Amino acid sequence: MKLSTSLAVLAAAGAHAHYTFPSTITNGVRDPDWTTVRMTENRYSHGPVTDVTSAAMTCYELNPGTGASKTLSVAAGSNVTFAVDTNIGHPGPLQFYLAKVPSGKTAATFDGKGAVWFKIYQDGPTGLGTQSIKWAADGKTEVSVKIPTCVENGEYLLRVEHIGLHSAASIGGAQLYISCAQLSVTGGTGGIKVPGGLVSFPGAYKATDPGIQFQLYWPIPTSYVNPGPAVATC
Numbered sequence: 473m474k475l476s477t478s479l480a481v482l483a484a485a486g487a488h489a490h491y492t493f494p495s496t497i498t499n500g501v502r503d504p505d506w507t508t509v510r511m512t513e514n515r516y517s518h519g520p521v522t523d524v525t526s527a528a529m530t531c532y533e534l535n536p537g538t539g540a541s542k543t544l545s546v547a548a549g550s551n552v553t554f555a556v557d558t559n560i561g562h563p564g565p566l567q568f569y570l571a572k573v574p575s576g577k578t579a580a581t582f583d584g585k586g587a588v589w590f591k592i593y594q595d596g597p598t599g600l601g602t603q604s605i606k607w608a609a610d611g612k613t614e615v616s617v618k619i620p621t622c623v624e625n626g627e628y629l630l631r632v633e634h635i636g637l638h639s640a641a642s643i644g645g646a647q648l649y650i651s652c653a654q655l656s657v658t659g660g661t662g663g664i665k666v667p668g669g670l671v672s673f674p675g676a677y678k679a680t681d682p683g684i685q686f687q688l689y690w691p692i693p694t695s696y697v698n699p700g701p702a703v704a705t706c
């Protein structure tokens with residue numbers, strides 16, 4: 473790719489394509505925005521978190537401590553789907569994390585702080601080493617994740633994170649789009665294995681992590697390393 477072409481691609485990808493994850497979809501019906509998902513700071517701007525050490529990395533909440541009005545009941549082994557407003561407009565990985573609510577708190581009152589998070593999903597690109605790198609979440613208007621069958625029963629925060637990498641070559645250029653839904657999980661068998669232990673947000677990422685500071689366009693990347701821990705397994 474010539475420099476002029478890569479700059480054109482960069483400009484196109486950087487156009488107004490910010491997004492939010494304002495609601496979940498239950499049995500095919502979209503829940504009202506910000507009822508099962510905590511209201512985020514970017515509800516109007518749709519802008520990203522760019523400082524991976526900021527408090528916004530937890531759930532990007534507008535009013536931390538408020539919680540959403542509803543907690544979604546979900547069976548372990550089934551999917552939770554977030555609606556995207558309006559679609560995943562930037563190239564990059566999609567990741568999901570769960571945090572079990574500690575005793576004495578509920579999904580509505582837990583702030584998600586501390587080493588409580590484990591990763592349950594990540595995706596990477598196809599076409600590495602070519603000029604047609606593609607990401608699974610490109611353009612999606614909804615994104616789904618399976619709640620592992622082997623989680624413990626109880627209340628959780630489910631954190632969706634999409635990382636726009638179109639400007640990520642420089643430090644602070646990655647764009648993180650984040651929301652947290654409140655879940656109550658039943659039917660889990662327990663025994664989930666969390667490689668490397670639980671992580672914190674902020675804390676799990678550094679600005680210089682290779683999956684955060686990443687040159688997407690030129691030279692053409694031949695590998696991508698997702699930020700954060702490995703995905704938990706049953």
Ligand SMILES: *[C@@H]1O[C@H](CO)[C@@H](O)[C@H](O)[C@H]1NC(C)=O
Binds near residue numbers: 617
């Ligand atoms: C459920 O979520 C997984 C990702 O964990 C995804 O691959 C699958 O397509 C989803 N299934 C449905 C029916 O949405």
Ligand SMILES: [Cu+2]
Binds near residue numbers: 488489490491562636
């Ligand atoms: Cu954007």
